[in-house]
Amino acid sequence: VASHDHLRHMDSMAQLPFGAGKISHHNAVILGEAPASEENDLVFPNAEFSKKALVSSPEKYMEMYKRSVVDPAGFWSEFASEFYWKKKWVREVFSENLDVRKGNVKIEWFKGGKTNICHNALDRNVEAGSGDKVALYWEGNEPGQDGKLTYKELLKNVCQLANYLRHVGVRKGDAVVIYLPMLMQLPIAMLACARIGAVHSVVFAGFSSDSLVQRIEDCKPKVVITCNAVCRGSKVIHLKDIVDNALADSTKNVDSVDLCLTYENKSALSREETKWTKGRDFWWQDVVSVFPTECQVEWVDAEDPLFILYTSGSTAKPKGVLHTTGGYMVYSAITFRYAFDYKPLDIYWCTADCGWITGHSYVAYGPLLNGATILIYEGVPNYPDAGRSWDIVDKYKVTIFYTAPTLIRSLMREGDQYVTRYSRKSLRVLGTVGEPINPTAWRWFFNVVGNAQCPISDTWWQTETGGFMITPLPGAWPQKPGSATFPFFGVQPVIVDEKGNEIIGECSGYLCIKTSWPGALRTLHGDHERYETTYFKPFPGYYFSGDGCSRDKDGYYWITGRVDDVINVSGHRIGTAEVESALISHPKCAEAAVVAIEHEVKGQGIYAFVTLVKGVPFNEELRKELISTVRNQIGSFAAPEKIHWAPELPKTRSGKIMRRILRKIASKQLDDIGDTSALADPSVIPQLIALCDH
Numbered sequence: 001v002a003s004h005d006h007l008r009h010m011d012s013m014a015q016l017p018f019g020a021g022k023i024s025h026h027n028a029v030i031l032g033e034a035p036a037s038e039e040n041d042l043v044f045p046n047a048e049f050s051k052k053a054l055v056s057s058p059e060k061y062m063e064m065y066k067r068s069v070v071d072p073a074g075f076w077s078e079f080a081s082e083f084y085w086k087k088k089w090v091r092e093v094f095s096e097n098l099d100v101r102k103g104n105v106k107i108e109w110f111k112g113g114k115t116n117i118c119h120n121a122l123d124r125n126v127e128a129g130s131g132d133k134v135a136l137y138w139e140g141n142e143p144g145q146d147g148k149l150t151y152k153e154l155l156k157n158v159c160q161l162a163n164y165l166r167h168v169g170v171r172k173g174d175a176v177v178i179y180l181p182m183l184m185q186l187p188i189a190m191l192a193c194a195r196i197g198a199v200h201s202v203v204f205a206g207f208s209s210d211s212l213v214q215r216i217e218d219c220k221p222k223v224v225i226t227c228n229a230v231c232r233g234s235k236v237i238h239l240k241d242i243v244d245n246a247l248a249d250s251t252k253n254v255d256s257v258d259l260c261l262t263y264e265n266k267s268a269l270s271r272e273e274t275k276w277t278k279g280r281d282f283w284w285q286d287v288v289s290v291f292p293t294e295c296q297v298e299w300v301d302a303e304d305p306l307f308i309l310y311t312s313g314s315t316a317k318p319k320g321v322l323h324t325t326g327g328y329m330v331y332s333a334i335t336f337r338y339a340f341d342y343k344p345l346d347i348y349w350c351t352a353d354c355g356w357i358t359g360h361s362y363v364a365y366g367p368l369l370n371g372a373t374i375l376i377y378e379g380v381p382n383y384p385d386a387g388r389s390w391d392i393v394d395k396y397k398v399t400i401f402y403t404a405p406t407l408i409r410s411l412m413r414e415g416d417q418y419v420t421r422y423s424r425k426s427l428r429v430l431g432t433v434g435e436p437i438n439p440t441a442w443r444w445f446f447n448v449v450g451n452a453q454c455p456i457s458d459t460w461w462q463t464e465t466g467g468f469m470i471t472p473l474p475g476a477w478p479q480k481p482g483s484a485t486f487p488f489f490g491v492q493p494v495i496v497d498e499k500g501n502e503i504i505g506e507c508s509g510y511l512c513i514k515t516s517w518p519g520a521l522r523t524l525h526g527d528h529e530r531y532e533t534t535y536f537k538p539f540p541g542y543y544f545s546g547d548g549c550s551r552d553k554d555g556y557y558w559i560t561g562r563v564d565d566v567i568n569v570s571g572h573r574i575g576t577a578e579v580e581s582a583l584i585s586h587p588k589c590a591e592a593a594v595v596a597i598e599h600e601v602k603g604q605g606i607y608a609f610v611t612l613v614k615g616v617p618f619n620e621e622l623r624k625e626l627i628s629t630v631r632n633q634i635g636s637f638a639a640p641e642k643i644h645w646a647p648e649l650p651k652t653r654s655g656k657i658m659r660r661i662l663r664k665i666a667s668k669q670l671d672d673i674g675d676t677s678a679l680a681d682p683s684v685i686p687q688l689i690a691l692c693d694h
């Protein structure tokens with residue numbers, strides 16, 4: 001049952017943003033009228049934009065928001081009814097328990113209903129007359145290399161692969177690992193799995209072979225889908241070799257995967273040059289194309305699993321976040337529509353890779369469920385130069401552009417000329433995700449990229465939440481650069497103190513969510529206990545996000561970043577324990593402690609302190625080896641910025657590493673080390689400081 005306390009609270013904090021006109025217009029900028037400058041703290045939407053927006057005013061938002069928390073069942077079932085259900089959910093719309101004190105945490109939405117997300121994303125749109133609309137534009141690594149599929153064509157491709165997967169014995173509930181770059185085959189593979197009720201687990205193709213092993217051993221797929229190689233910028237990456245190694249090394253609990261479906265990505269590598277294991281490896285182009293282009297849908301229960309996506313947590317073992325079908329379908333579709341003010345003529349480009357949750361919910365499922373035209377890009381943003389993104393925007397007339405703060409900061413550094421030489425006239429909505437966006441980057445994105453015409457949706461959410469949780473709705477209300485603004489419909493954020501007490505009004509603390517939402521993760525694959533411990537035990541009664549957050553006097557939310565052992569590098573989540581365990585696996589490394597440092601482009605960087613095995617000297621060669629150990633075990637994106645040799649680590653008498661001190665040393669705040677009286681041996685501090693620039 002929805003909490004009316006929360007509404008009262010929203011109303012009281014709503015004095016300002018929700019009562020239009022009550023905001024002081026002093027210093028305010030009207031979107032589209034004048035470029036924003038540093039002093040302005042409110043950016044108002046342009047009246048023309050708002051008039052046409054799906055949510056046109058703070059009042060309209062409040063009306064919908066209130067309904068969503070007073071009557072979540074009614075609110076969400078109305079949206080759910082837009083989709084096709086083979087069998088409608090019967091009794092209640094959902095049941096839930098988020099309170100570990102009352103028993104096991106269980107979240108269910110639309111229970112008993114039978115549907116299929118692939119049918120809803122493709123067949124339903126074709127049946128509704130959008131068959132000839134472009135579903136998917138593909139831009140290759142090289143300018144001039146491209147392709148497209150209409151909804152009808154995408155459906156045919158998906159059906160062929162689905163038939164093939166069924167033919168080789170993949171059944172409802174079986175796992176399929178997908179290790180592909182941003183080719184059309186990636187969303188095709190995801191949708192094909194969904195069509196037959198198989199559970200996909202996409203592994204970002206930047207993960208190393210060891211990471212792939214870990215995931216394969218955890219979800220035990222029947223089939224692995226990959227391609228031989230991919231070009232990223234001027235580099236060729238041999239993905240099939242990485243898969244070969246992973247398959248050779250996956251032994252734990254796996255009756256070794258006996259099928260590796262490989263797409264031949266000709267522009268990167270020919271068949272002849274690809275290493276091959278006869279009997280296990282099959283070329284996609286040879287075996288899939290012989291199957292019929294129609295394929296019967298497997299109707300699944302709303303609570304049947306759709307996918308597992310691994311993400312980092314506080315231990316070295318990644319967590320297999322499990323999302324189910326019905327709630328995720330409704331949530332990804334509706335959040336997409338509102339947070340981007342989606343209209344049928346939009347051309348939508350999200351720069352995320354399908355290997356992350358952003359690619360699941362907002363490259364593939366959310367947009368396709370809305371019948372949108374999406375664009376995917378195989379390459380990197382600075383190839384052949386830093387103008388490539390805007391070249392692509394102009395080429396396809398992109399209207400909604402969704403990216404990460406790290407990309408914005410890296411392009412900002414290259415200079416405005418790379419942006420301004422393109423028109424970008426088609427753009428109407430911008431979005432960011434992955435980490436807090438600093439106001440300077442926000443303003444650059446707004447003024448330079450968007451010509452001060454496009455609202456920015458700074459969407460806060462997580463792998464676990466399935467979809468947006470706190471986000472602006474374009475045109476609905478004034479924005480503050482750097483704030484994710486207000487909760488999405490049905491989401492009740494609360495800020496709690498150390499003891500788990502909810503704090504009201506202007507405050508800062510730990511960000512939790514009260515009551516469930518349709519896109520919430522249902523469990524961690526194979527470990528429901530870890531699910532409860534991680535998300536529901538820290539602050540009983542609530543879902544705990546792992547983020548710190550503050551709420552200002554106007555009720556705007558400001559995410560301040562992770563408060564747990566997770567580092568956010570370029571919007572990628574990396575557990576300190578994962579990096580430490582990789583470092584320690586090096587035979588010369590005795591102990592490691594990893595902390596985050598600020599990084600101008602990546603947001604955060606990884607700083608590693610290492611102690612070595614007795615008698616081993618620290619030198620440049622070892623430094624490089626340690627870094628490559630992390631690359632090999634996790635992936636290049638997790639490589640430490642700095643390896644700091646520590647003859648001893650600062651420990652308490654009980655042997656606990658004092659990371660607070662390490663953070664100070666890593667960020668060179670040497671005058672402000674803090675209280676060291678709890679250390680077993682305080683002399684390690686000057687020793688560590690002396691080695692700072694070693």
Ligand code: WT7
Pocket residue numbers: 311356357358432433434435436437458459460461462463464484545546547559560561562568571572573
């Ligand atoms: C963590 C989740 C969900 C998409 C990509 C990352 C941080 C995400 C924002 C934002 C501030 C953000 C949080 C969160 N984060 N979006 N708009 N503002 N921080 O997914 O890998 O599950 O990471 O990313 O710290 O907890 P993820």
